[in-house]
Amino acid sequence: xxxxxxxxxxxxxxxxxxxxxxxxxxxxxxxxxxxxxxxxxxxxxxxxxxxxxxxxxxxxxxxxxxxxxxxxxxxxxxxxxxxxxxxxxxxxxxxxxxxxxxxxxxxxxxxxxxxxxxxxxxxxxxxxxxxxxxxxxxxxxxxxxxxxxxxxxxxxxxxxxxxxxxxxxxxxxxxxxxxxxxxxxxxxxxxxxxxxxxxxxxxxxxxxxxxxxxxxxxxxxxxxxxxxxxxx
Amino acid sequence: xxxxxxxxxxxxxxxxxxxxxxxxxxxxxxxxxxxxxxxxxxxxxxxxxxxxxxxxxxxxxxxxxxxxxxxxxxxxxxxxxxxxxxxxxxxxxxxxxxxxxxxxxxxxxxxxxxxxxxxxxxxxxxxxxxxxxxxxxxxxxxxxxxxxxxxxxxxxxxxxxxxxxxxxxxxxxxxxxxxxxxxxxxxxxxxxxxxxxxxxxxxxxxxxxxxxxxxxxxxxxxxxxxxxxxxx
DNA sequence: GCTTCTGTTATGTCCTACAAAAGGAATTAT
DNA sequence: ATAATTCCTTTTGTAGGACATAACAGAAGC
Numbered sequence: 001x002x003x004x005x006x007x008x009x010x011x012x013x014x015x016x017x018x019x020x021x022x023x024x025x026x027x028x029x030x031x032x033x034x035x036x037x038x039x040x041x042x043x044x045x046x047x048x049x050x051x052x053x054x055x056x057x058x059x060x061x062x063x064x065x066x067x068x069x070x071x072x073x074x075x076x077x078x079x080x081x082x083x084x085x086x087x088x089x090x091x092x093x094x095x096x097x098x099x100x101x102x103x104x105x106x107x108x109x110x111x112x113x114x115x116x117x118x119x120x121x122x123x124x125x126x127x128x129x130x131x132x133x134x135x136x137x138x139x140x141x142x143x144x145x146x147x148x149x150x151x152x153x154x155x156x157x158x159x160x161x162x163x164x165x166x167x168x169x170x171x172x173x174x175x176x177x178x179x180x181x182x183x184x185x186x187x188x189x190x191x192x193x194x195x196x197x198x199x200x201x202x203x204x205x206x207x208x209x210x211x212x213x214x215x216x217x218x219x220x221x222x223x224x225x226x227x228x229x230x231x232x
Numbered sequence: 233x234x235x236x237x238x239x240x241x242x243x244x245x246x247x248x249x250x251x252x253x254x255x256x257x258x259x260x261x262x263x264x265x266x267x268x269x270x271x272x273x274x275x276x277x278x279x280x281x282x283x284x285x286x287x288x289x290x291x292x293x294x295x296x297x298x299x300x301x302x303x304x305x306x307x308x309x310x311x312x313x314x315x316x317x318x319x320x321x322x323x324x325x326x327x328x329x330x331x332x333x334x335x336x337x338x339x340x341x342x343x344x345x346x347x348x349x350x351x352x353x354x355x356x357x358x359x360x361x362x363x364x365x366x367x368x369x370x371x372x373x374x375x376x377x378x379x380x381x382x383x384x385x386x387x388x389x390x391x392x393x394x395x396x397x398x399x400x401x402x403x404x405x406x407x408x409x410x411x412x413x414x415x416x417x418x419x420x421x422x423x424x425x426x427x428x429x430x431x432x433x434x435x436x437x438x439x440x441x442x443x444x445x446x447x448x449x450x451x452x453x454x455x456x457x458x459x460x461x462x463x464x
Numbered sequence: 465g466c467t468t469c470t471g472t473t474a475t476g477t478c479c480t481a482c483a484a485a486a487g488g489a490a491t492t493a494t
Numbered sequence: 495a496t497a498a499t500t501c502c503t504t505t506t507g508t509a510g511g512a513c514a515t516a517a518c519a520g521a522a523g524c
Contacts, residue, residue, distance in 0.1 A: 015507070016508070017293055052509045055507085055508065057290060062294050067323075068328070071476095072475080073475045073517055081329065081333070091299075091300065096267075096311075097314070107351060107395075110351075112343060112344070113347075114350060115347040118452070122463065165339050167336035213445075217445070220350070231354065247475095248477070285479090287477065303507095304505095305484070305506045305507080306487055306503085306504055307487075308505070
């Protein structure tokens with residue numbers, strides 16, 4: 001494993017824009033700006049850093065993409081609360097990611113799925129259960145193949161929502177395409193994928209009567225085919 | 233909850249750089265470039281898009297920051313495999329994030345910690361156990377306060393490493409500062425934080441003799457103070 | 465006092481120019 | 495003829511200037 005890459009940081013960002021970006025980030029932190037504060041203007045930054053306005057704009061453009069700053073004409077730029085997952089969204093494309101990363105993310109989603117139990121039992125409401133039952137009822141109605149993925153999303157999506165954790169929910173949703181991508185690939189290579197013995201219906205039943213440990217065991221069984229695949 | 237923001241996407245990115253960035257991303261995907269492929273030169277892109285080279289450079293600068301492209305003089309630009317967590321790293325600063333997001337991340341880390349069990353039991357080796365025992369042994373030697381955080385990092389860090397999932401490990405490490413930040417805040421407000429009844433030493437013992445469910449139960453007990461805090 | 469108009473100002477975009485690096489081609493030496 | 499060296503070309507990186515545009519501020523008019 002490449003620990004070096006984590007411990008040592010590549011000194012001297014080659015390009016000016018990189019350096020300015022880093023400087024700006026450091027500047028924001030040091031001055032302990034709070035969201036809403038106004039930043040110096042582009043030209044002032046350029047002068048202070050001794051670079052052209054062009055370079056400053058490249059760096060600002062990056063921060064703007066990450067949602068760290070918001071700029072409006074005349075008013076100048078203001079610091080904003082970044083959307084931490086927004087940047088991930090841009091990069092999380094199954095077609096671009098390497099094989100190892102894809103595998104890592106596949107596993108990561110399994111981990112997240114297994115971790116659902118505690119938060120769900122902390123916050124589930126009777127209405128949630130009803131909603132889940134509705135979703136499950138729709139599943140059995142049309143058991144055709146092409147709809148399976150939709151039902152997976154609906155059911156598991158509802159589970160994430162029940163955690164009341166928005167970041168968690170969005171994160172899971174983002175990971176889904178990668179998950180499916182890997183799944184499709186595996187199926188294509190190793191033949192049809194088995195489905196776990198514990199169904200969505202079973203999981204809802206557990207939610208109604210069992211405790212969080214029961215639920216986790218149920219989820220483990222539900223995901224068993226995926227875990228088995230990891231062993232191979 | 234703001235579902236709109238997830239379902240509907242803000243049409244027409246206001247600035248040209250935003251549009252070009254989006255177009256470039258779409259272009260890369262449509263042409264199904266693979267890492268190593270060369271991209272058109274800046275001027276060609278500018279001409280094709282009907283914008284100035286400056287705007288193109290801003291967009292490219294963003295992709296470069298995300299690690300999606302790598303540019304070398306003369307050679308042009310080549311597509312690379314992005315470092316998905318690199319972008320997260322830039323934004324994940326406790327001082328900038330909002331209160332809700334901080335809370336979400338705190339919970340997310342608990343979830344990830346609870347999900348450790350399955351991967352660990354899939355891949356743990358006798359050497360790993362030995363390493364853990366060494367770490368635990370060093371803990372009892374100096375039980376002073378200031379070192380507690382270091383030991384937390386050492387112990388849990390080793391656990392992540394045992395999963396063999398690099399992305400998972402890095403992700404956890406990135407979440408750590410936020411976790412500590414929230415923890416410090418809570419302690420400051422609500423007084424001293426309790427420590428779980430199950431210690432690191434106990435967890436190692438479980439790893440040696442118990443199964444993954446035992447370990448998860450142990451971890452739950454280890455983290456119990458944190459989970460209790462969520463209820464309040 | 466309220467609306468409207470105008471001017472100022474900072475960002476957004478374009479253009480041109482040039483330095484530097486990195487291939488490629490041409491040239492020279494063995 | 496092949497290998498090494500030098501020169502040239504090309505493409506990115508950076509600089510600086512120019513102007514459009516939007517948004518705010520203050521003045522003018524009702």
